[in-house]
Amino acid sequence: MKPYTPGEQPPPGKFIKLNTNENPYPPPAAVVDAIRSAATGPLNRYPDPVATSFRRAAAEALGLPGPEWILAGNGSDEILTLLVRGFVGEGERLRLPYPSYILYRTLADIQGAAWEQTPFVDDWKLPAAFGQSADDLKLVLLPNPNSPSGTIVSPEQITEIASTLTCPLVVDEAYADFAQQNCIDLVQSCDNILITRTLSKSYGLAGIRFGFLIAKPEVIAELGKIKDSYNCDAISIAAATAAMHSQDWLADVVTKMNLTRERLTAELAELGFRVTPSHANFVWCQHPSGRHAEIYEYLKRNQILIRYMDFPDWGDGLRISIGTDEQIDACLLMISRAIQSFA
Numbered sequence: 001m002k003p004y005t006p007g008e009q010p011p012p013g014k015f016i017k018l019n020t021n022e023n024p025y026p027p028p029a030a031v032v033d034a035i036r037s038a039a040t041g042p043l044n045r046y047p048d049p050v051a052t053s054f055r056r057a058a059a060e061a062l063g064l065p066g067p068e069w070i071l072a073g074n075g076s077d078e079i080l081t082l083l084v085r086g087f088v089g090e091g092e093r094l095r096l097p098y099p100s101y102i103l104y105r106t107l108a109d110i111q112g113a114a115w116e117q118t119p120f121v122d123d124w125k126l127p128a129a130f131g132q133s134a135d136d137l138k139l140v141l142l143p144n145p146n147s148p149s150g151t152i153v154s155p156e157q158i159t160e161i162a163s164t165l166t167c168p169l170v171v172d173e174a175y176a177d178f179a180q181q182n183c184i185d186l187v188q189s190c191d192n193i194l195i196t197r198t199l200s201k202s203y204g205l206a207g208i209r210f211g212f213l214i215a216k217p218e219v220i221a222e223l224g225k226i227k228d229s230y231n232c233d234a235i236s237i238a239a240a241t242a243a244m245h246s247q248d249w250l251a252d253v254v255t256k257m258n259l260t261r262e263r264l265t266a267e268l269a270e271l272g273f274r275v276t277p278s279h280a281n282f283v284w285c286q287h288p289s290g291r292h293a294e295i296y297e298y299l300k301r302n303q304i305l306i307r308y309m310d311f312p313d314w315g316d317g318l319r320i321s322i323g324t325d326e327q328i329d330a331c332l333l334m335i336s337r338a339i340q341s342f343a
């Protein structure tokens, strides 16, 4: 099978890293304190197999009826693995939009399942065909906001799509903290809508590996049967619990990063880029020269890492994660030099 290739992860310090949508800011101090205190706790003992402290804190922070609506995982990638393992059997099929998160295809491959892609139309709109059912279609996955575009599909349209599907619709909300809308309320009102979240992006905890599923308690209970008994370790559970108690920190960091995003968007447009308006912590942009790979290489030679992405039968472009204002200034300077070097 073809492997999934994650973004480059060079040793720390060498690059300004704007390629994998991590948070440029360190996590809340309360999280670091919680990790320290967990490290002096009973590490000789197994952790809580169902991360109760985290699920309580998350249910409260998100306004859910209770912890039984949440399943904790070793990153939302593990949650996605459990969803595919649980819902899509060998020879069955899952659906994803295109271009979007390529990992879903790998998860289908591992399962011996098939995948199909529905292309976005008219600048990242989702066609009604995305909600078409079929007997062997067992799971539909939708990143919202989408990557690499940062665009969103409205909760109204998601409700409509779910209503025409006879299988679960997973809304992957890895970036929802950066958007004005999300689908949390739909989990209670629509039988087949499930949501995945991660602490890797908005909470600045990519190094900790923690994500979760929000779904009806019956679904959480069933999927809990197929996870590893101790899928989350004591240190990450402590960190994630403290993170969920840090909602003020989250609101501040999101406000700051969204301001940087708007500035990056405007300045890239100044430089002649076509920039897709983003609701996430990255922007997707294309230059009329089409020389995206060269711009990426130029920046890499100058210790700035962004993501060059080429989608077969669709096109290529650059995805730039939101860094600190200083990092974004350095990135913009090098991009303008790269473009000048073409002239």
Ligand SMILES: *Cc1c(COP(=O)(O)O)cnc(C)c1O
Binding pocket: 021, 074, 075, 076, 077, 078, 101, 143, 147, 172, 174, 197, 198, 199, 200, 206, 209, 210, 211
């Ligand atoms: C980053 C990302 C994830 C993975 O998050 P982890 O919790 O770090 O595994 C899932 N879905 C999308 C769309 C992402 O971009």
